[in-house]
Amino acid sequence: MERYRVVAVEPLVVKPPHWMADHRLARVVVYDYAADRCVDACVEPSTPAWSRLDINRSQPMLSREEEAAAQKAWASDATVQAQLGMGDEPQATMHYWGRTEADLAHTRRSAAVVFGRAGGHPSLVVVVDLLDAAVTQVVPAAQW
Amino acid sequence: MNHQSRIEAANWSFSWRLTESAGIMVYLADYRGRRVLWEGSLPYVTVDHQRSLLAVADDVLDAAADARGPWWVPLGARNLVDTVRVQQFRGGIELSATFAAGPYHYQQIWRFHDDGRLSPWLTIYGSGVHDQHTYHPHWRFDFDLDGADHDAVEHFEDGRWQRVAEEGWFPHSGEADEHGHVWRQVDFGSGAAINLRPHTWDDAELFAIRYHDGEWAPFSPRSQAGAQVYPAAYLGHEELDGHDVTLWYVAHVHFDQSFPYTAGPWIKVEGLG
Numbered sequence: 001m002e003r004y005r006v007v008a009v010e011p012l013v014v015k016p017p018h019w020m021a022d023h024r025l026a027r028v029v030v031y032d033y034a035a036d037r038c039v040d041a042c043v044e045p046s047t048p049a050w051s052r053l054d055i056n057r058s059q060p061m062l063s064r065e066e067e068a069a070a071q072k073a074w075a076s077d078a079t080v081q082a083q084l085g086m087g088d089e090p091q092a093t094m095h096y097w098g099r100t101e102a103d104l105a106h107t108r109r110s111a112a113v114v115f116g117r118a119g120g121h122p123s124l125v126v127v128v129d130l131l132d133a134a135v136t137q138v139v140p141a142a143q144w
Numbered sequence: 145m146n147h148q149s150r151i152e153a154a155n156w157s158f159s160w161r162l163t164e165s166a167g168i169m170v171y172l173a174d175y176r177g178r179r180v181l182w183e184g185s186l187p188y189v190t191v192d193h194q195r196s197l198l199a200v201a202d203d204v205l206d207a208a209a210d211a212r213g214p215w216w217v218p219l220g221a222r223n224l225v226d227t228v229r230v231q232q233f234r235g236g237i238e239l240s241a242t243f244a245a246g247p248y249h250y251q252q253i254w255r256f257h258d259d260g261r262l263s264p265w266l267t268i269y270g271s272g273v274h275d276q277h278t279y280h281p282h283w284r285f286d287f288d289l290d291g292a293d294h295d296a297v298e299h300f301e302d303g304r305w306q307r308v309a310e311e312g313w314f315p316h317s318g319e320a321d322e323h324g325h326v327w328r329q330v331d332f333g334s335g336a337a338i339n340l341r342p343h344t345w346d347d348a349e350l351f352a353i354r355y356h357d358g359e360w361a362p363f364s365p366r367s368q369a370g371a372q373v374y375p376a377a378y379l380g381h382e383e384l385d386g387h388d389v390t391l392w393y394v395a396h397v398h399f400d401q402s403f404p405y406t407a408g409p410w411i412k413v414e415g416l417g
Contacts, residue, residue, distance in 0.1 A: 003413075007363060008164040008165065008363055009164075010163060010164055012159075012360070013171065013183075014357060015292060015355075015388075016292075017358070019358050020357075021342045027360070029363050032172075032324050037164075038165040042362075048402070051199050052358065054358060056367075056368070057367070057368035057369070057371075058362065058364055058366060058367050059366040059368070059369075060362075060363040060364045060366055061164075061216075061363050061364050064222060068224075080271060091215075091247060092217060092245040092246025092247065092248065093217070093245075094191075094215035094216060094245075095215060095216055095217065095218075096213065096214075096215040096218055096363070097213045097366055097369075098211050098212060098213050098216075099210075099211050099213040100210075100211045101211075102210070102211035103211035103212060103213070106211070106213070106369055107369045110247060112215050113245065113247045114273060116246070116247070120270060122246065122247050122271075122272075122274075123249070125273060125301075141273040141274060142274050143185030144191055144212070144273050144274065
């Protein structure tokens with residue numbers, strides 16, 4: 001597990017009268033696994049320094065690498081293997097969180113992988129704890 | 145593949161680009177040469193599930209199901225089907241893009257009419273994981289009507305337009321003016337206005353939030369564990385009158401077999417003719 005995941009890099013245009021208005025900026029969002037926090041920064045590519053840095057506890061969307069990691073985590077899980085039907089494969093990886101502390105995903109960065117046949121109806125939902133790359137819930141899609 | 149450009153058509157002039165997670169973002173939009181929109185996007189569509197099967201004998205399963213929160217996927221390049229389309233229609237021009245992630249399918253539309261109407265819509269289709277689920281599309285609009293300041297927000301209730309004094313959450317109660325408008329942002333200087341009318345079945349609400357640098361469209365609905373999600377996490381008690389304001393239009397659309405369903409506001413620009 002790498003400590004940092006780059007979630008997104010996008011151009012940013014800041015409104016006047018802010019001093020960064022008219023500057024060519026990039027907004028970089030990184031998730032820091034070790035500190036369980038989000039780093040949201042503005043970078044001016046023509047200078048080596050951050051123009052703005054915000055560190056907070058928000059949970060940004062999943063990076064593409066995290067989506068891929070979630071889809072690998074289920075492969076070695078016997079419970080998942082036992083419940084997959086013929087032809088079931090990952091259909092989508094969702095950014096998921098639990099509503100209350102009764103769900104581990106309330107506080108830990110998690111993904112939900114939806115399984116089903118290609119073009120078919122979902123059959124299974126597998127929740128993956130991304131910090132430990134471990135399956136934490138396996139639920140038939142109809143009972144989700 | 146071109147994922148951004150500047151367009152001038154149908155009395156509108158605007159730039160657009162495909163974002164990582166907020167669909168097609170439109171920015172620096174002018175109508176008849178006067179600024180209307182600094183930036184507008186669809187930061188996310190969360191999906192909530194309700195119980196489809198009752199597990200009467202299994203308390204543990206009940207507790208786990210009750211604890212389940214929402215989920216979402218970014219609407220961006222990773223889920224884009226084909227490309228962003230730019231099409232002219234009689235009396236306007238339209239941007240559209242289709243996004244697909246497993247059982248979730250969306251078509252985002254930005255329609256610009258030459259009479260000043262603007263339609264940022266989302267058509268929702270796909271089955272979901274089961275029938276008992278609700279979509280919550282969140283649009284974020286940073287309207288700068290004739291400039292960023294000197295604006296006010298009004299809400300139609302108790303039979304008349306009422307000024308919104310401070311930041312807040314303003315659900316559609318069913319009341320609307322004679323044109324169906326429920327909320328509006330007015331520029332003091334010019335008297336121009338942006339009117340918003342919800343789709344009938346959107347169960348819509350509007351968040352009006354004072355603009356602050358740094359409170360840009362978030363890359364997630366989730367501010368932090370146990371806290372309010374965005375945009376509610378941005379709400380305080382700051383005054384709105386005369387300041388730069390950001391509006392979030394949120395629809396709540398329960399899935400049913402009559403889908404696809406198109407959500408989103410009708411927006412009408414007045415006083416810039």
